Amino acid sequence: MDLIRLRNINKTYKNGVTAIYDLDLTIKKGEFVFIIGETGCGKSTLIKMLYREEKPSSGKIIVGGINVAKLRNGNVYKLRRKIGVVFQNFQLLPKLTAYENVAFALEVFGLPKDEIHKKVVKVLELVGLKNKAKHYPDQLSGGEQQRVAIARAIVNGPKLLICDEPTGNLDPKKSMEIMEVLEAINKLGTTILMVTHDIDIVKQMGKRVILLDSGQIVKDYEEGTYK
Amino acid sequence: MKALRIFSRNIRDSFKSVFRNFSLSIASISCITITLVVVALSIILSLNVNNFTKSIEGNVTIVAFINNDKDEKAIENIKQEIIKLDNVSEKNIEFKDKVEISKEMINDSEIIKGVMEDISTENTPVQNTFQVKVDKIVDIGKTAKAIGKIDGITNVKYGEEMIDQLVSVFTTVRKFCIYLLIALVIVTAFLIANTIKITIFSRKREIEIMRLVGASNTNIKIPFIMEGLFLGIIGSILPILLTIIGYQKIYQHFHGKMFTSFIKLVSPVPFVYYVSLVLLGIGMIVGMFGSWRAVKKYLKI
Ligand SMILES: Nc1ncnc2c1ncn2[C@@H]1O[C@H](COP(=O)(O)OP(=O)(O)OP(=O)(O)O)[C@@H](O)[C@H]1O
Numbered sequence A: 001m002d003l004i005r006l007r008n009i010n011k012t013y014k015n016g017v018t019a020i021y022d023l024d025l026t027i028k029k030g031e032f033v034f035i036i037g038e039t040g041c042g043k044s045t046l047i048k049m050l051y052r053e054e055k056p057s058s059g060k061i062i063v064g065g066i067n068v069a070k071l072r073n074g075n076v077y078k079l080r081r082k083i084g085v086v087f088q089n090f091q092l093l094p095k096l097t098a099y100e101n102v103a104f105a106l107e108v109f110g111l112p113k114d115e116i117h118k119k120v121v122k123v124l125e126l127v128g129l130k131n132k133a134k135h136y137p138d139q140l141s142g143g144e145q146q147r148v149a150i151a152r153a154i155v156n157g158p159k160l161l162i163c164d165e166p167t168g169n170l171d172p173k174k175s176m177e178i179m180e181v182l183e184a185i186n187k188l189g190t191t192i193l194m195v196t197h198d199i200d201i202v203k204q205m206g207k208r209v210i211l212l213d214s215g216q217i218v219k220d221y222e223e224g225t226y227k
Numbered sequence B: 001m002k003a004l005r006i007f008s009r010n011i012r013d014s015f016k017s018v019f020r021n022f023s024l025s026i027a028s029i030s031c032i033t034i035t036l037v038v039v040a041l042s043i044i045l046s047l048n049v050n051n052f053t054k055s056i057e058g059n060v061t062i063v064a065f066i067n068n069d070k071d072e073k074a075i076e077n078i079k080q081e082i083i084k085l086d087n088v089s090e091k092n093i094e095f096k097d098k099v100e101i102s103k104e105m106i107n108d109s110e111i112i113k114g115v116m117e118d119i120s121t122e123n124t125p126v127q128n129t130f131q132v133k134v135d136k137i138v139d140i141g142k143t144a145k146a147i148g149k150i151d152g153i154t155n156v157k158y159g160e161e162m163i164d165q166l167v168s169v170f171t172t173v174r175k176f177c178i179y180l181l182i183a184l185v186i187v188t189a190f191l192i193a194n195t196i197k198i199t200i201f202s203r204k205r206e207i208e209i210m211r212l213v214g215a216s217n218t219n220i221k222i223p224f225i226m227e228g229l230f231l232g233i234i235g236s237i238l239p240i241l242l243t244i245i246g247y248q249k250i251y252q253h254f255h256g257k258m259f260t261s262f263i264k265l266v267s268p269v270p271f272v273y274y275v276s277l278v279l280l281g282i283g284m285i286v287g288m289f290g291s292w293r294a295v296k297k298y299l300k301i
């Protein structure tokens, strides 16, 4: 079943820059897909349109059955609840502990406290941070902060996890740890879409790889064919 | 249950936030306070002016002078004719004879007293009168004219110039107060919007993350609107105290009246409480509106 379907997507920013040009893409449920390409080729723009941080100038976007391009501003939250997003710079709230940062994503829905607790503990365990739950972001390493961000992104049980250079600020060893966490999450059934510049990681993981250039897909490598 | 949990979390968070961003909160609160003090002054002023106008209107009397050669029976006939007029009812007409009027005049002024004492009651230039109050003040001119035409009435007076001027001054003051009030409320709302915008700017990331994890716009807005509500309530405390205590002091100081006994001040209870309620309401609305405007900016793509 298709989780993501893009048809004839064009994106021109207000300043006249065309970031995406007539792009088609289909991603199935449960896939793990890398998006690679040179700086400025439109990778971030592409995924921003998936979680409706940007709107396409034309074309059709379906994510998990939601017609994203036509989604009204007031209904964006319905889409966001199906998607987890992780960035290079972690985006944690500095005044909250690791536990509270993750719980924050559930509190806004008004879940009962004990249910929040159960879910947060479980997901912190999954990312290997159970013993650092009470630490504040500045008491955690970059890799640990990124794992908190991942925990927050998946604590709702989203169908899709989007990562924009999640290992961009990490050394190779820490990067591989993050990849292991993502692999585990993918095994549990979450579709993962990851933008990266780290070719070593891409080669090592052996997943589907989409190569972008000047806002277009120039190559779509099947699983295990990117060398 | 779920809504209740979100609600209580919102209240808790917005309360915390008022204190966390204390200096900015103080700025918003003083802004509201200053406006509300001026609002309170203009409400009190305009309602009192309103009261003055009413009490003057209630005291306006047409004085119809009766020819001194008319006897009692003729006077009674004239009375019936005046009552027949549209704008006059029986209870609002009163006969005052020349003796009574002379006495009043003598009491009022030493000079008149000197003059009058030399004149006998028979030769007095003072005339018998009817004092007539009209139902509708706007038609007083017409009624006065009609009374003047009645046989036996020599002259009619109703102090038209003084009354007209007073009423028009009061109307102007009242209008001015209302415009001032509206302008102030609007200006404050935007001032507060800007102050709160600064507060919210420092929480931009928080809002972004809330959006990212799927909080609905309403969900994000409510804590900020609540915060505005708190600021509004806190900001209205001082103006309310000033109104309640200050107005009662003023009222006591003037013994409830201004200049003459028929320009009465509105009595403080329950007046000050109504004004306080209005102040609280304006504070709350302005605070919420300000926050709402400020946060709206961050909820668009
Ligand atoms: N908000 C924006 N307004 C205008 N132009 C933008 C905006 N965001 C991106 N662009 C432009 O769109 C093009 C694609 O940008 P995008 O961020 O998608 O690239 P990217 O592939 O993610 O690059 P990088 O690998 O450096 O992150 C670039 O030319 C960029 O300058």
Ligand SMILES: [Mg+2]
Binding pocket: A043, A044, A045, A164
């Ligand atoms: Mg990018």
